[in-house]
Amino acid sequence: MAKLAIIYGTGFGNTGIMAKAIEEGAKSAGIDVIIKKVEESTPADVEKADAIAIGSATYRGAAMPSVIKYVESLSKLTLKGKVGTAFGSYGWSGEAAGVISRMLKSYGMDVLEPSLRIKRTPEEEGIGTCRELGKLLARKLKGTE
Numbered sequence: 001m002a003k004l005a006i007i008y009g010t011g012f013g014n015t016g017i018m019a020k021a022i023e024e025g026a027k028s029a030g031i032d033v034i035i036k037k038v039e040e041s042t043p044a045d046v047e048k049a050d051a052i053a054i055g056s057a058t059y060r061g062a063a064m065p066s067v068i069k070y071v072e073s074l075s076k077l078t079l080k081g082k083v084g085t086a087f088g089s090y091g092w093s094g095e096a097a098g099v100i101s102r103m104l105k106s107y108g109m110d111v112l113e114p115s116l117r118i119k120r121t122p123e124e125e126g127i128g129t130c131r132e133l134g135k136l137l138a139r140k141l142k143g144t145e
């Protein structure tokens with residue numbers, strides 16, 4: 001079965017809520033998902049996946065250093081052609097998802113755009129948008145989109 005890896009960094013849990021909603025959407029569309037906080041993940045999780053979604057909240061105009069370091073560590077893998085996307089919660093400027101998206105593109109990945117940003121704590125509508133992203137990733141992997 002096609003597999004999606006969702007790896008994310010969060011300070012207060014908002015980006016984690018997004019990650020779990022993406023997981024729900026992808027599972028409901030019939031693909032395998034592994035979901036891990038960045039601190040618990042190794043590049044092997046990404047290597048085994050057909051698509052990856054990387055999340056980070058924005059702090060001080062940037063992605064979380066732990067997530068940047070993790071994405072940098074993926075440079076040694078062959079990611080060309082794999083489906084990727086970036087997401088994250090933010091407060092006002094929201095740079096993180098765009099930064100991650102550019103890094104994934106530099107690895108030759110097929111990156112879905114725009115990356116998904118949600119202000120502060122996702123409400124029902126935002127959670128729905130995250131679920132839709134999970135379903136879209138699943139359709140991409142199944143070749144139906």
Ligand SMILES: Cc1cc2nc3c(=O)[nH]c(=O)nc-3n(C[C@H](O)[C@H](O)[C@H](O)COP(=O)(O)O)c2cc1C
Pocket residue numbers: 009010011012013014015016056057058059060061062089090091092093094095119120121
């Ligand atoms: C110290 C600090 C710095 C922050 N800096 C930014 C920032 O530069 N730009 C922005 O859009 N949001 C900023 N935020 C807001 C967070 O991105 C926002 O609270 C987000 O929902 C946190 O997501 P998380 O719960 O996944 O950590 C900052 C928050 C804190 C506490």
